[in-house]
Amino acid sequence: MVRVLTAFSLLSCAFSASPPNSRYLFSNPTLSTDYHIPTIHESAVLARRMLNLSSIGTLSTVFPSTAKKTIVKDEHPCTDSLSAIPDDIGGFPIGLMEYFAACDPDPSNPTILAISIATYIRNARQGSNVSLTIRWQPPADAPPTDDPYLYSPANLPRFSLQGYIEAIPQDEVEAYKVKQCFLDRHGEVIWTPGSGIHESWWGRIVVEGVYWFGGFGDRARIGWIPIEEWKGVTDAEISNARLAGEKGFVPPALMKQDVKDSEL
Secondary structure, eight states, X not given: OOOOOOOGGXXXXXXXXXXXXXXXXXXXXXXXXXXXXXXXXXXXXXXXXXXXXXXXXXXXXXXXXXXXXXXXXXXXXXXXXXXXXXXXXXXXXXXXXXXXXXXXXXXXXXXXXXXXXXXXXXXXXXXXXXXXXXXXXOOTTOOOOSOTTTTOTTTSOEEEEEEEEEEXXXXXXXXXXXXXHHHHHOTTOOOOTTSSSSOEEEEEEEEEEEEEEOSXXXXXXXXXXXXXXXXXXXXXXXHHOOXXXXXXXXXXXXXXXXXXXXXO
């Protein structure tokens, strides 16, 4: 049975400070390692917990191949901004920071506050699919550790969701209190639908693909997560999972040791 450890400073350096195997920085080994590499389902659970705990990601779209130089005017009465789309930009991707929250009736689909004038919405309306990239950042009160790699951004999990954007019907917005849920994560937002600041609406990213990069390949899973695994994660699994820096997190090396101990 896996032991829950909270005192990272007491971890053995034999486990915690092992450098990553340079052969497996970006792929998983075919043979066993000194670490417990999470299963596909365990990785899906961690990704879903990240979706619940995070609120900012990089949303990417592609300019349509037919894009030509045009001028797009923001019709907001208090602004007169002009957005010039360069010549020959068609086919190029663009990714920018975007707010999201897990407020959809299907919590595996991120909720966004869509601004009609936003580049990603204009691209999506012209046929672009979208991707939302999310990375884990340990909490500010994460316990100290002797492991120089544990909190390294290169070793922390991140993933990309592929899909498309659709509007959330108004009856679902009201029934599931989407606005309040979103504002609980982004209290400073005032450009909600009906505010008059911009034309906006509640949308969701309908997830069709999940690419997971859990960390160094000798201790974390890297690869695609089947959509049924992504959607099949339960609320209880999300609540019980722990990510690096959270209280109760167990490093992969100790998880592997616990498995060995349980087999004795």
